[in-house]
Amino acid sequence: MGLENCQADFPVLERLIDGQRVTYLDSAATSLKPRSVIDAMSNFYSQNGVNIHRGKYYLSEEASDSYERVRYSIAQYLGAYGNEIVFTKGTTESLNLVAYGLGLQQDDIVVGFLDSHHAQLLPWRRAANLKLVNLNSDGGIDLDHYHELLKLKPKVVVLTHCSNVSGNIAPIEEMTIAAKEACDAIVVVDAAQSMPHPHLRIDVSKIDVDFVAFSAHKMLGPTGVGCLYGKSSRLNELRPLMLGGGMVDWVDTEGSQERKIPHRFEAGTPAIASTLGFGEAINYLKRFGEKKSLEHTEELTEAIIKGAMERDYIQLLGTKSTENRCAIGSLRIKNCDDLSDIARSLSDSYGIMCRTGHMCAQPIVDEQMGDEVLRISAYIYNTTEEIERFYQSLDELVSFLGLV
Amino acid sequence: MDAVYKKIKNEIAYAHSKTGFFRKHLEQAGLTLNDISEPSDLLKIPPTVKRNYRQGFPAAVIASGYNLKSPYVMRFQSSGTEGDRLVSVVLSYDLARRQASCISVNPTFSSLWRPGLKLRTCRFAAPNCSDVECANPNSTMESRMLADGTLVLPVYHDLLTTPEHMVNRALDEIEEYDPHLLFVDPTHFAFLIRAMKKAGRVPHKTDGFCIISAYTLCTQVARRQIKECFGDKVAFADMLGMSELGYIGFECLAGQQHINVKDYHIEFIRDGRPAKPGELAEMLITTIGDRLSPHIRYATGDLYRLSAEKCSCGDPAPVVRHEGRVKNVLWLHDGTLVTPKELDELIGPAAWIDMYQMNQTDDDQFTFQYMGNEAWTQQLENELLEKLKETLKTKNINCSTTNYLPADRGGKFMSCVSSVAMRADKRSLISWV
Ligand SMILES: [Zn+2]
Numbered sequence: 001m002g003l004e005n006c007q008a009d010f011p012v013l014e015r016l017i018d019g020q021r022v023t024y025l026d027s028a029a030t031s032l033k034p035r036s037v038i039d040a041m042s043n044f045y046s047q048n049g050v051n052i053h054r055g056k057y058y059l060s061e062e063a064s065d066s067y068e069r070v071r072y073s074i075a076q077y078l079g080a081y082g083n084e085i086v087f088t089k090g091t092t093e094s095l096n097l098v099a100y101g102l103g104l105q106q107d108d109i110v111v112g113f114l115d116s117h118h119a120q121l122l123p124w125r126r127a128a129n130l131k132l133v134n135l136n137s138d139g140g141i142d143l144d145h146y147h148e149l150l151k152l153k154p155k156v157v158v159l160t161h162c163s164n165v166s167g168n169i170a171p172i173e174e175m176t177i178a179a180k181e182a183c184d185a186i187v188v189v190d191a192a193q194s195m196p197h198p199h200l201r202i203d204v205s206k207i208d209v210d211f212v213a214f215s216a217h218k219m220l221g222p223t224g225v226g227c228l229y230g231k232s233s234r235l236n237e238l239r240p241l242m243l244g245g246g247m248v249d250w251v252d253t254e255g256s257q258e259r260k261i262p263h264r265f266e267a268g269t270p271a272i273a274s275t276l277g278f279g280e281a282i283n284y285l286k287r288f289g290e291k292k293s294l295e296h297t298e299e300l301t302e303a304i305i306k307g308a309m310e311r312d313y314i315q316l317l318g319t320k321s322t323e324n325r326c327a328i329g330s331l332r333i334k335n336c337d338d339l340s341d342i343a344r345s346l347s348d349s350y351g352i353m354c355r356t357g358h359m360c361a362q363p364i365v366d367e368q369m370g371d372e373v374l375r376i377s378a379y380i381y382n383t384t385e386e387i388e389r390f391y392q393s394l395d396e397l398v399s400f401l402g403l404v
Numbered sequence: 405m406d407a408v409y410k411k412i413k414n415e416i417a418y419a420h421s422k423t424g425f426f427r428k429h430l431e432q433a434g435l436t437l438n439d440i441s442e443p444s445d446l447l448k449i450p451p452t453v454k455r456n457y458r459q460g461f462p463a464a465v466i467a468s469g470y471n472l473k474s475p476y477v478m479r480f481q482s483s484g485t486e487g488d489r490l491v492s493v494v495l496s497y498d499l500a501r502r503q504a505s506c507i508s509v510n511p512t513f514s515s516l517w518r519p520g521l522k523l524r525t526c527r528f529a530a531p532n533c534s535d536v537e538c539a540n541p542n543s544t545m546e547s548r549m550l551a552d553g554t555l556v557l558p559v560y561h562d563l564l565t566t567p568e569h570m571v572n573r574a575l576d577e578i579e580e581y582d583p584h585l586l587f588v589d590p591t592h593f594a595f596l597i598r599a600m601k602k603a604g605r606v607p608h609k610t611d612g613f614c615i616i617s618a619y620t621l622c623t624q625v626a627r628r629q630i631k632e633c634f635g636d637k638v639a640f641a642d643m644l645g646m647s648e649l650g651y652i653g654f655e656c657l658a659g660q661q662h663i664n665v666k667d668y669h670i671e672f673i674r675d676g677r678p679a680k681p682g683e684l685a686e687m688l689i690t691t692i693g694d695r696l697s698p699h700i701r702y703a704t705g706d707l708y709r710l711s712a713e714k715c716s717c718g719d720p721a722p723v724v725r726h727e728g729r730v731k732n733v734l735w736l737h738d739g740t741l742v743t744p745k746e747l748d749e750l751i752g753p754a755a756w757i758d759m760y761q762m763n764q765t766d767d768d769q770f771t772f773q774y775m776g777n778e779a780w781t782q783q784l785e786n787e788l789l790e791k792l793k794e795t796l797k798t799k800n801i802n803c804s805t806t807n808y809l810p811a812d813r814g815g816k817f818m819s820c821v822s823s824v825a826m827r828a829d830k831r832s833l834i835s836w837v
Contacts, residue, residue, distance in 0.1 A: 061489065065813050072562070072810035076773075081808045083565040205807050232565070249540065260541055283765070 007381045009034040009284075020351040023386045028164050028193060028328050028377030029355055030217045033277070037221055040280040041273040051269055053246060067272055070279030071262075077282055078212070079205035080229050086262040087270055090226035091192040092119040093241075094213030095158075097228060097265065098188050099123035101238040102156065109154040111185070113141060113170070114367065115163035118360040120190040124158055132363070139166055139318035139368060146175065150182035157185045159209075162193035162200065165361045165373070166318030167301070167328030169194065173207050186210045186234070193326060195219055196379065198285055199294035200326075210234045216274065221281030225274040228265070235261040242267040288380065296380065300327035303384040304376065307391035313404045314394075317368050327378040330359065332369045333394075335403045339374050342397055350393040352386075409443045411692050412669050416440060416449070419698040422467035425460040426452075426700060446671075447678075451688055451703040451836045457648065458490050465697050466493060477696065481535070482647040492648035495696045499650045502667045506651040509662040509719045512639035513614055516585055525554040526578055528596060529589035529619050530815025531561050533647075539815075541570060545577055555581050561815040563595055564808055571599040579608040589619040590626035590642075591759060591817045597633045598758060607633055614639040621728055621744050623819050625760065628753040644726055646704065649689065653724065660711075662721035667692055670722075671701070672710050674834075681712035684727060684741065686835045705730045705837030707743055728820060730835040735824045736797050737768040741834070744820035750791055756780040761809045764822035770801040773809060780805075 007013050010032045015022055024032055044063070052064040068082075075082045088094045100123065104110070108128040112121060114135055124130045131149050136142040150157075157179040162169050172189055179185040188211040194200035195212075196219035202212055211234065215226035230238065240247060240258070244267035249257045258264040301322045308316035308329060317330040333342065339356040346352040355375045358365045365373055376390060398404050419426040420437055430436070433450050440446065457465050462472055472479065476496045482489060507513045516523060531539040534556040536548045541558075548556040557574040560566040574596060578586070586593070593615075600607070615630065615638055622642040630640060644653035644661060653663040663670055669692060671678065672685035679685030689702045707727040715723045727733075728744030735741060747762055760774035772792060776785075789803045811817040824830055831837065 058489070068813045075808060075810065076806065079806065079808070081565045082562040082810050083560075232567075257542070 006034075009036070010381055011035055011038070013381065017351060018348070023350070023352045023382075023389065025352060025354040025376040025378055025382065025386070025390060027196075027218070027379035027382075028326075028359075028375065030223065031196060031220050031379055032381060033222065034220055034281075034284050036284055037277045037280045041222060041277040044273040044276050052272055053263075063272060066276055066279075067270075070275050070282075073279055073282055074227055077201065077286070078229055079203040081232060083261050084204075084229055084232050084235060086228040086230065086235070086265045087275055088213075088226045088228050088265075089224055089271070090215040090217070091117075091190060091213045092226075094211075094226055094228035095119050095188070095190060096123045097241045098211050098213070098230070098238065099127045100241055102127075102186065103239060104128040104155060108156070109152050110156045110158060111146070111149045111152075111154040111179075112158045113160055115141070115166055115168060115361065115364045116158070116160040117164055117190060117192065118362070120158050120160055121363070124156070128155070135364065135368070138320075140168055141170055143171075143175075147178060147182075150178060150185075153183040154179075154185050156188060158188045158190070160190045160193075161195075161202070162191075162326050162328075163318070163361070163364070164193050164328065164377075165330045165359045165364055165375070166368075167193075167326040167330075167377075168318050169200065169324040169326060171324070172202070172209070176207055176209055180208055189213070192218055193328075196285070197293050197297060197326065198288050199290040199297065201290070204229060204231075216278035216281060219281055220284055222271075222274040222277040225271045225278050227278075230261075232261060235265070238265070240265050240267065244268050293380070297327055298322045299384050300378040300382060300387060301325050303387035304329040304378070307387060311391065311395070313398055315369065317365075317373060327382070328375065329377070330365070330369070330373040330375045332371075332373055333398060333403060336398070336401075339372050341401065342374060342394070345397050346390070346393060349397075350389070352390050352393060354390070406443065408669065412446065412690055413440065415669075415690060415692055415694070415698050416700055418467070418695070419700050422469070423460075423465055423698070425456060425464035426698070428464075429456070429700075446690075446701065447676075449701050451673075451701045452699065453703050453836050454488065454490055454648075454705070457492060457697075457699075461491050462493070467696055467698070470696050474696075480647045481532075490648060493697050494648070494650060495694075498667075498694060498696070502649070502664060503651045505666045506643070506654040506662075506664045509654050509656045509717070509721055510639075510641050512657065513616075513641065515639075516614060521584070523553055523585065524581055524583045525552075525585045525587050526557055526581055526583040527554050527587045528557045528559060528574060528592055529587070530563075530592065530811065530817075531559060532814040532816075533589070533619060541567070545581075554587070555583070559592060559815075561811065561813060563592055563811045563815070563817055566595075566599075568599070568603070571596065572603065575600055575603075575605055575608075582608070582613075584613055586613065586615045588615060588617055589817070590617040590622040590630065591620060591819070593617070594626040594629040594759065597629050600633075610635045611637040614641075616641060616643050618643045618645055620816055621726075621748065621819055623748050623760070624751065624753040625757050628755070629758070646706075649691070649699065649702075652689070653726075656715060656717040656719055658715055658717040660715045660717065660723045661726060662715065662719055663724045665721060672708055672724075673703075679710065681710050684709055684743065684834075686730065686837075703836035705835055707733065707834070730831055730837055731825050732818055732820045732822060733825045733834075734762065734764050734770070734796065734820065734822050735767070735830055738797065740797075742795060744818075746795075747820050750795055751788065754784070754788070756784050759809060760819060761817075762820045764824050767824060768798050768800050770796060770798065772801055772803045773806045774803075775807065775809065776805050 050059045071085045075085045104127045110124045110128045110130045113133045133146045134142045176187045187209045191214045195214040212229040217223040247264045247267040308314045313334045315332040343356045538556045538558045558570045641655040669690040671688040674685040687704045687708045691699045709725045711723040756779040758775045763771045
């Protein structure tokens, strides 16, 4: 199966709003869901719908089997072991779980990056002394500054594989090696933006990272479920964030015995249907080869950069090369004080859905662009024609709004 | 009347008069006992399946006059995965007799039946194959000891995630308990052997005990690792069995699988008719002399080929080849089948592979993953991939190396998995299960 005809798998793209087809350019926020994912969830509710890991009855065991199979399939996708996959609510919960579970002291140094998502900044700032690596003049990561900060011997290095604002892909393998060599730091990777792309899949059997966090909903799966990969030795030392049912082997009036990994991190009833949808999403993604995924991303990225560079009224955040970049464009419209009008008109007049704001990464947006940005982000179901149409629509709009 | 047929007829009459399930089963087929008057009439009786026994347990499938607390009643539970779960009962002396009949084809195991021997067995298999929780990291040897002197060794449900300290504990316990018999899942045991080597340990001994492989297909790569580690002086054989019936067959010295026809009447059925020798067919079992829970024409969901040849070992028991479960066969795009056993024959003892899994993910979509070792070369991999493509008649095979292959939630590891074979429409073409 190729990328070229996968649009047909996404029911929402058949929808007409005010008689107009939808062009979806906000996949960095969340992706659309293919039919197989929707069916997996709906099938669970119509055919099963019961809790897992407790009952001895048929339906419960059936649900438990399906649920655990998703864990195994994610493990295989990452080159990990089954017990190294923890289900969470998403990337944010995964990162919080690590930040609070490592037992950091306030004066422990954590090295992070300016282009990170708030979820990869705030928990670390609360748990320890967070130092941020600057960006260089191209908007890429300042690796010299990174090596400089490693000399402080941080306990943890928190990497962002792909920035949700600049689309910049960090050389995490090289950075991980440096962090291990410098001070054997624990390496935590936010892979929310990279994991959706088969060519950016992290193989943890080859890259020595300790934790990887990502969400289902950015990789064609449902919202409300995500994953934390952790090396088994690290997970064994990590303190659970949540306590309660399902994470203990036994409890008495004096104390309790926690279950083995990964179950000790999964207190309470999980998002079962969503997890099954997550499993289907991985199955769906596996059908695209890495080569196809890379080629398609490069085409989309080139269209985004080209469109921005051809227009004087647009400033594009980050590097201007398709290399090591995802199809994300954060744009500043010169002379425009309020982007919400533009976003609303793009939607209602042209059917183009894209984001405005700080993208949960205010430090970099403010530093590089002064204020809010208009962001377009494209994924497997998008075409370069859609990007071109976005820019043409923008041309019309800025002209009518009197901005140029 | 043929003596065997008379025994079968008695079994049918007993099941009819003593179990609610079978009485209803015949009624629903519009049959009375009088309709079964000659051997060919057996084919009139619709096969019974696991589902019937699951639904009927305990009241409708245990013969009247018995209950779960009756003397010698043993209870077995098969794993709850893939809708296959089942609780079944068998009388301990029936089980022992079936075991003895089966093993008698292989004289190297005769030491296990020395009069007066209090048999010590260690079991290393998926946790759900035992009645004790051997996947609990804090369990003790005592807590894992069964009444019959079987010590269940600790192991995780997801085999390859079993931590080092539990591997070491299993190895320590083998030494300490010094079993006469190691009863193992071959893939599990090959894993233990690899872990043992990695830890710089050696076998507790290489003479004076026996190893029986059971539970799942004994792949040639697993067999190779077991033989390499324990040598030729340790008796090793593959056993055919089902949790609900016990021993069904056993491997002889000539390496052939002999089926037990003393305690069972065995049929091999394809397309509703008795299969020809060599033809792939589902095995149906009718118990003989089972007073507790007789099974009549029980469709096993297991595929076999019956050999027309006499075995060179001289034992008259029929020779079969177990091809694997109906739910695990590979369905090719032209509608033909490749069984797990045929796939394993293709891969062979491959010195460069430690463990593998073939996964049919969709019609004409296959993934082959394996754990390689230092004997791996690209050429060997390429050659195997070419053979796989030829046999599976497709180019759509992803082949890759991995460090991890998951077991199912019940702990069983399947070397061959097929989502296509799980579909009811496909299964019904070759099986009642
Ligand atoms: Zn023989």
